[in-house]
Amino acid sequence: MKNALLFYGVYNRKGVSMDIFIQQVINGLSLGSIYALIALGYTMVYGIIKLINFAHGEIYMIGAYIGFFAITSMGLGFIPALIIAMIGCAILGMAIEKIAYKPLRKSTRIAVLITAIGVSLFLQYTTVFFLRPEPRIFPKILTDGRFNIFGLKAYITYQQLTIFIVTILLVVLLQYIVHFTKTGKAMRAVAFDKDAATLMGINTNNIISITFAIGSALAGAAGVMVGVYYSAINPLMGIMPGLKAFVAAVLGGIGIIPGAFTGGMIMGVIEAMVSGYGNSLYRDAVAFLILIIILIFKPTGLFGKSEREKV
């Protein structure tokens, strides 16, 4: 294996080898999985009602808190806590849609966007108010441990492995729902043309609700996994990941599910590389730089097809 290292021959200026590069990729993919799960919700909601759901990052935060209380107060394990958080977030997502967004279906875009910002702030600060601003320490429910990869000095921890596996399972499940069930077919129909779908007898309101529920459940799962991974959660934890996940969705092509997944992973790896080889202080700035670059060169995103604007 030492020879394999030489074969790769990737050394950085401080004489540190391939190990670190691989470690950074692993770190990046773990973070990217979280972004991917959040980005999926953004992209589905945008695809179906053309709304940037700013509150999505907060649903992820609430998911982390639900998981926290499920584990600490109810003494549940990781998987039950994950499922409870997903269900709780699905309900919350539907409630937000019914209370805040549905009355505004016919309003101007800016009115809906302002509402979304309002909902997002509301969730943040009611949480601050009731659960206090300071971070909660997420209990350790997964055993500490790590695997050595290919005999290199790079490790993958059990937590990271759990994040990968859960993310991939959820994405496969989502693809199944969207492509092989009746509901999924209806979702695609509504996304394609809402009015035509209504005329064809699809209950668009129900489909929109279901879309919010599924997207929110994914964010809830991401929240619990972040709690496990970073061991601390706080009421404002949703802001930055929410924004970056949105950029990830745009990067992949907004409204496109595989795009959101890939976009999330790419964002995670880019961030890890910026922290690992550049300056971590500019990590957040890079995310937005990516957004600007996409807008200049390919506004439809990596997977997007250019489409003429409908009049």
Add this chain to the structure above:
Amino acid sequence: MKNKKFIAGLVTILFAVTMIAGCGGGTPDPTPSETPDSVKVGVNLELSGNVAQFGQAVANAVEMAFEEINAAGGANGIMLEPVLYDNRSDNAESLNVATRLASQDNVPVIIGPVTSSNTLAAIPVSEQFEVSVVTPTGTATAVTVDDRTGETRPFMFRTCFIDPFQGEVAAQFAAQNLEATTASIYVDNNSDYSKGLEASFQSAFEGFGGEIVSVEGFVIEDRDFRSTLTRMIGNNPDVIFIPAYEEQVALIISQARELGYEGALVGTDGWDGPRLPEVNSPENLQNAYFTNHYTSESDDPKVVEFVNNYRDAYGSTPTALAALGYDAAYVVADAIARAGSGDKIAIRDAIASTSGFVGVTGTVTLDEQHNPVKSAVILGFDDEGRQTYVTTVDPN
């Protein structure tokens, strides 16, 4: 025509609004009598925002101190009335609160804020209104000394040791007790406190013949330090010095250990609090040390009494910040007692001449730059993750 209607509306609104905003102000300063029955003491603390837990600890201790002082008959017969406002951990709010205390409540002296940045924001108010500001915990040198002119700020005081001293102590401990020759520094780029310590640790450590192999930064919102830590650990430092607050440090330690780092971790008083053992297993905390103002394990009767009273009142062990807040309140009370009045200048002079005051964090004597000369303790962790006393370092 439309334009004029508009201007009419505009002007009327501006007028009405300014009247509303303006009313209620303007009670003239009451002339301080010779020996007043009571004196108001302003308290400007971070009760909400990102360092709320520190502000809260200091607020508790200050409140407790004032209750004790008043129950014992006040400061030389003068009752102390604390007036507490929240500065939301924000510079502009800190200035706003200080202005409010100085101009509305007419306090002669303000305790707080906790952080150096927020304390720096209160400097203009101290000079404009000649109100003394005593920070219990603002450790940056610029708080009491203008770094452009080198002059001591007339109304700024502190009751904790300054950053350079703490950084030197940490460097001395790393170089001599831990026999480290290489060190990496991981700095919180959002805080003066952290940056000040970085500089003093670096020069002191190099003075002991050590080498700083890398300096990395993070920001306060960070939760994932793995990428930077991976790079840092790649340089194999003997010691990683993390001058930061417990919130981030707890995660940094856990992630560094997860990435396989087994060397020493050294930190400063920001590490004090419940977070480190909450996030980390005791094994993670072995070979981790930090400098602090006091230890709650001390058998000094004054400390024992303080720790017990605080536990009874608030149900938790007082952190060093709480102890410093407690001492700051007593230093102010001591000064008011010696001044014998609520007069701003008399109180200022009395604070400046504080000497040999025995508090829970040691003996406070303010030097010409309004900084106390105190010793520091080094704490570590036992096999159950509890803080243990390691050694004391005196100022040279």
Add this chain to the structure above:
Amino acid sequence: MKINKQLVFNLSLAFLLFFVIHFLMSNRIISAYYQLNIYLLFINIIMATSLNLVNGFLGQLHLGHAGFMAVGAYVSAAMTTKMDLPFLPAVITGSIAAGIVGLLIGYPIFRSGRLGGDYLAIATLGFGEIVRIIFVNTQYVGGASGLSGIPRYTNWPILFFLTVATVLLIRNFINSSHGRAVLSIREDEIAAETMGINLTKYKLMAFSIAAFFAGLAGTLYAHYFFIISPNTFNFLKSVDYLVMAVLGGLGSITGSIIAASGLTIISALLQDFGALRMVAYSMILVIIMIFRPSGLMGTKEFKLSFLEEKERR
């Protein structure tokens, strides 16, 4: 030229207001604390009205107004504090710098068509964050701890007249043919484009004018508060201004003034209710959008009825 009673009335009222407050302040009848909040109130008026230009009149969601304020504040404060330049050039440079940054941010976004408009909210939010990160990492202007020791050049006459000037200039812009083009974009982008209006140009124009005035507010802010730090201009600051613009009415300048004033006073009164204040703000946003999507004043302007009657023929 006919002597207009109304104009005389208005001007005298403005001067009266100015001199009354000037008198109260200079004789220390208004205490420093109230004075500080009156200054804050006028700075907020500049911020809210200029933000309304984008959010209300152009109809695009801009969430990073505090970022432009930071640019103006930092550029001007660096000039006066670090280079010892006088106040006036610092104010002008600071405001122009913010306007130019507005152009640079706005161009790629508005150029990419309607999709770009959707992303403006995210891009401006990100911009505010980037500005903060850049200043945190710039040691020349004090890094994270901020730039302190800024001379207090902002005084009452300067602040008052610049605020009035800002409001009148924005008002005049909206009533100009350019302003009408901006309004038509809000009403219907496609129709506006069909009428030959260059969407990118007018969106960019409104956006950078707003940025310019936010920069102006920033210069005044920096030279009153002694210290500026990157965290002062965070996202929540932008939200404060958003709430002011929305509450007053998207498309009502007088509405913005009323809301900016009211909220500044309420915020000062709610000093000790940090978290609750934000809960209230967020509920205001949602409730107004659901029940009165154009804000309290809508697109109407506040008028005095007794003056209005004289105008009727």
